[in-house]
Amino acid sequence: MPEPTAIYKEPIHTNGTATFTSLPQNGKADIDVPVLMYHRIIDNRVAAKDNWLCVHVDVFDKQLRMLELWGYSAITFSDYYLYMQGKLILPRKPIIITIDDGYLDTYTHALPLLKQYGMRAVVFVLGDRGLHYNKWDEHKGIPPAALMNNNQILELYREGIEIGAHSLSHPDLSCLPKEKAWKEINRSKTLLQEELGIEPIAFCYPYGGVSPLVKQLVQESGFQFACSVFSGPAQFRKDLFEIRRITVRNKLTDLALRLMIPQKIITGLREGIRKNKRITEH
Numbered sequence: 001m002p003e004p005t006a007i008y009k010e011p012i013h014t015n016g017t018a019t020f021t022s023l024p025q026n027g028k029a030d031i032d033v034p035v036l037m038y039h040r041i042i043d044n045r046v047a048a049k050d051n052w053l054c055v056h057v058d059v060f061d062k063q064l065r066m067l068e069l070w071g072y073s074a075i076t077f078s079d080y081y082l083y084m085q086g087k088l089i090l091p092r093k094p095i096i097i098t099i100d101d102g103y104l105d106t107y108t109h110a111l112p113l114l115k116q117y118g119m120r121a122v123v124f125v126l127g128d129r130g131l132h133y134n135k136w137d138e139h140k141g142i143p144p145a146a147l148m149n150n151n152q153i154l155e156l157y158r159e160g161i162e163i164g165a166h167s168l169s170h171p172d173l174s175c176l177p178k179e180k181a182w183k184e185i186n187r188s189k190t191l192l193q194e195e196l197g198i199e200p201i202a203f204c205y206p207y208g209g210v211s212p213l214v215k216q217l218v219q220e221s222g223f224q225f226a227c228s229v230f231s232g233p234a235q236f237r238k239d240l241f242e243i244r245r246i247t248v249r250n251k252l253t254d255l256a257l258r259l260m261i262p263q264k265i266i267t268g269l270r271e272g273i274r275k276n277k278r279i280t281e282h
């Protein structure tokens with residue numbers, strides 16, 4: 001087996017310093033990695049306040065600056081995969097920034113800032129490349145938002161952003177019969193390969209809708225990682241097919257608190273609140 005890369009490959013745009021962990025002897029994952037979840041990065045303050053899926057571009061700027069000041073280095077799932085195989089040494093404080101759905105504002109607003117801070121990210125896009133806006137939100141009265149086209153996704157990819165799959169058309173996979181769920185998962189992978197020449201290794205469950213069957217289909221499709229929203233163990237490495245993410249809201253303090261308080265404490269607090277609620281309801 002070749003020696004692991006001694007230095008984490010240079011960020012595509014360097015303006016920070018990174019220190020590096022030593023590789024675990026067995027080459028297996030032994031450090032925790034916070035995984036952040038974004039959807040839209042917009043320049044409309046009112047909309048950013050009203051919609052939990054939106055973060056204002058100025059807040060995103062401050063959040064990235066904070067991550068940099070706190071010594072985080074943004075890695076991708078591909079980096080982590082190499083690390084698991086003993087081929088790459090991770091930075092001292094790795095973090096994964098994920099952005100869902102492939103909105104146009106990922107290209108226009110998020111990418112320039114990611115480049116500025118030398119941060120990489122994982123962007124989950126739909127396999128149905130004929131989808132030009134968030135059609136799946138229509139019935140909820142959410143205004144249409146444009147999605148990136150193939151050229152824009154390829155430009156992201158060339159800038160070092162990892163592209164992951166997010167099903168074909170954004171259904172809740174846990175509600176679909178097996179054949180339909182398989183097509184949504186498997187075809188989203190092959191279409192990204194065929195149309196963009198990108199082989200995704202990470203999948204993201206739309207709405208966080210996951211079941212044991214859905215998880216199995218994702219594994220059988222050849223993905224190595226899958227992200228949920230609110231489910232999954234508190235620690236990243238415990239289930240790479242149900243990776244719990246930190247929802248980043250339009251507040252700097254919110255992200256700061258989420259990074260300071262370990263996920264297992266947050267999960268414990270949430271469970272406590274739910275339990276208390278059940279007791280008072282009875």
Ligand SMILES: [Zn+2]
Binds near residue numbers: 100
């Ligand atoms: Zn989504």
